[in-house]
Amino acid sequence: xxxxxxxxxxxxxxxxxxxxxxxxxxxxxxxxxxxxxxxxxxxxxxxxxxxxxxxxxxxxxxxxxxxxxxxxxxxxxxxxxxxxxxxxxxxxxxxxxxxxxxxxxxxxxxxxxxxxxxxxxxxxxxxxxxxxxxxxxxxxxxxxxxxxxxxxxxxxxxxxxxxxxxxxxxxxxxxxxxxxxxxxxxxxxxxxxxxxxxxxxxxxxxxxxxxxxxxxxxxxxxxxxxxxxxxxxxxxxxxxxxxxxxxxxxxxxxxxxxxxxxxxxxxxxxxxxxxxxxxxxxxxxxxxxxxxxxxxxxxxxxxxxxxxxxxxxxxxxxxxxxxxxxxxxxxxxxxxxxxxxxxxxxxxxxxxxxxxxxxxxxxxxxxxxxxxxxxxxxxxxxxxxxxxxxxxxxxxxxxxxxxxxxxxxxxxxxxxxxxxxxxxxxxxxxxxxxxxxxxxxxxxxxxxxxxxxxxxxxxxxxxxxxxxxxxxxxxxxxxxxxxxxxxxxxxxxxxxxxxxxxxxxxxxxxxxxxxxxxxxxxxxxxxx
Numbered sequence: 001x002x003x004x005x006x007x008x009x010x011x012x013x014x015x016x017x018x019x020x021x022x023x024x025x026x027x028x029x030x031x032x033x034x035x036x037x038x039x040x041x042x043x044x045x046x047x048x049x050x051x052x053x054x055x056x057x058x059x060x061x062x063x064x065x066x067x068x069x070x071x072x073x074x075x076x077x078x079x080x081x082x083x084x085x086x087x088x089x090x091x092x093x094x095x096x097x098x099x100x101x102x103x104x105x106x107x108x109x110x111x112x113x114x115x116x117x118x119x120x121x122x123x124x125x126x127x128x129x130x131x132x133x134x135x136x137x138x139x140x141x142x143x144x145x146x147x148x149x150x151x152x153x154x155x156x157x158x159x160x161x162x163x164x165x166x167x168x169x170x171x172x173x174x175x176x177x178x179x180x181x182x183x184x185x186x187x188x189x190x191x192x193x194x195x196x197x198x199x200x201x202x203x204x205x206x207x208x209x210x211x212x213x214x215x216x217x218x219x220x221x222x223x224x225x226x227x228x229x230x231x232x233x234x235x236x237x238x239x240x241x242x243x244x245x246x247x248x249x250x251x252x253x254x255x256x257x258x259x260x261x262x263x264x265x266x267x268x269x270x271x272x273x274x275x276x277x278x279x280x281x282x283x284x285x286x287x288x289x290x291x292x293x294x295x296x297x298x299x300x301x302x303x304x305x306x307x308x309x310x311x312x313x314x315x316x317x318x319x320x321x322x323x324x325x326x327x328x329x330x331x332x333x334x335x336x337x338x339x340x341x342x343x344x345x346x347x348x349x350x351x352x353x354x355x356x357x358x359x360x361x362x363x364x365x366x367x368x369x370x371x372x373x374x375x376x377x378x379x380x381x382x383x384x385x386x387x388x389x390x391x392x393x394x395x396x397x398x399x400x401x402x403x404x405x406x407x408x409x410x411x412x413x414x415x416x417x418x419x420x421x422x423x424x425x426x427x428x429x430x431x432x433x434x435x436x437x438x439x440x441x442x443x444x445x446x447x448x449x450x451x452x453x454x455x456x457x458x459x460x461x462x463x464x465x466x467x468x469x470x471x472x473x474x475x476x477x478x479x480x481x482x483x484x485x486x487x488x489x490x491x492x493x494x495x496x497x498x499x500x501x502x503x504x505x506x507x508x509x510x511x512x513x514x515x516x517x518x519x520x521x522x523x524x525x526x527x528x
């Protein structure tokens with residue numbers, strides 16, 4: 001095992017505990033940034049590039065038929081293959097926290113569409129589920145099992161907010177362990193079924209799960225109710241006959257009391273368990289090897305890398321599996337740097353140089369790879385960005401799309417979260433989508449008054465049909481404050497005057513009978 005320092009990271013505000021990494025044929029994809037995406041990368045998904053010990057992020061491209069999931073932290077994700085021998089695979093993403101600290105109950109499937117030397121394109125779709133749909137949660141796991149030629153996903157554990165009926169003002173954002181139910185998800189038919197097993201008594205979050213064929217092993221995890229880390233090792237076996245599925249659970253000896261650990265796969269049957277916490281204030285610096293074969297599991301301690309003093313002495317750490325036996329680790333650097341969000345990053349490679357080659361990952365892994373979120377009740381700011389310092393001439397020709405914060409406009413003044421009018425009520429911390437076309441930013445429209453300025457469509461009381469009509473038509477729009485001014489400045493239309501016969505002059509006697517001032521003035525103008 002080798003530990004490599006990743007240097008030249010200056011402002012990693014997006015890369016915080018709870019992020020996820022996906023590996024598509026060697027392309028490492030970063031997902032789950034801190035804060036809502038900005039216009040330079042509206043998807044919030046980046047290609048993670050490491051060259052000469054420097055991290056670089058390039059915005060990822062998506063196909064036209066894709067949806068854009070919000071940046072979810074602490075989701076459950078795993079690799080999905082059509083069968084155990086298939087070369088094609090996708091990633092399943094379920095649950096997680098949004099930047100507004102809302103919990104998601106949606107499930108997304110992300111796949112690689114095409115790639116070349118300059119552009120990599122992905123597709124993301126949302127799956128509609130029915131039946132016993134799992135509640136919104138985070139800190140849980142999802143795995144895929146294969147049995148009798150069929151495949152199903154298994155969701156277990158996690159945390160959710162206290163039900164609305166039980167919330168109080170003082171503990172509005174308090175979280176609880178989800179019920180220890182096992183959910184089977186059939187992606188072919190989009191249905192979910194929940195199972196309650198007597199062996200699973202307590203809810204677990206931030207545990208580790210590894211799967212192979214029709215068996216899932218669950219170890220570790222933290223229980224809020226008991227404030228303990230489970231020493232049990234659970235074996236879930238899923239049988240998928242022609243009728244109803246059968247799920248059984250067995251408690252095995254040899255578990256590990258750990259939470260928030262990271263698992264990476266080094267071979268077809270071997271995994272490495274790294275990091276985590278063995279108590280609330282004590283990290284676990286011991287590494288373990290997990291071997292799955294012959295329907296059995298073997299867990300053994302292995303030699304740990306030479307941890308740096310920064311890693312040994314820090315109170316918290318976080319990270320995620322990069323695939324191919326590598327892990328990205330982060331430790332806080334607030335005590336040594338002026339920026340409180342600054343972190344140090346390392347890459348831990350668990351395979352030797354002779355083993356570091358392309359391998360097919362036939363087993364499924366899913367682990368929660370960061371500690372419990374310390375800021376459950378504090379929404380993050382959209383203005384926090386992720387950039388990496390490096391000399392300009394150190395970037396190659398293929399690095400022109402590297403994300404750079406300096407290229408961003410300050411959206412607090414010129415972007416989506418401005419005060420567009422006196423009646424504007426759009427706030428970055430409380431805003432929710434209003435139109436069906438909105439995802440994580442409010443819809444805006446340009447007012448053509450003067451040099452032009454942007455306003456929120458919702459603040460202008462525009463209906464969705466009107467907003468679409470204005471966006472498609474080549475016409476000028478004026479906001480509520482300038483529409484009257486625009487009408488006053490408009491050039492009146494040319495009026496064609498009709499020729500009329502001249503009126504005959506009134507007799508003097510008839511004119512004397514008109515005594516009102518209005519009628520006299522009329523006669524005066526008439527006889528002039």
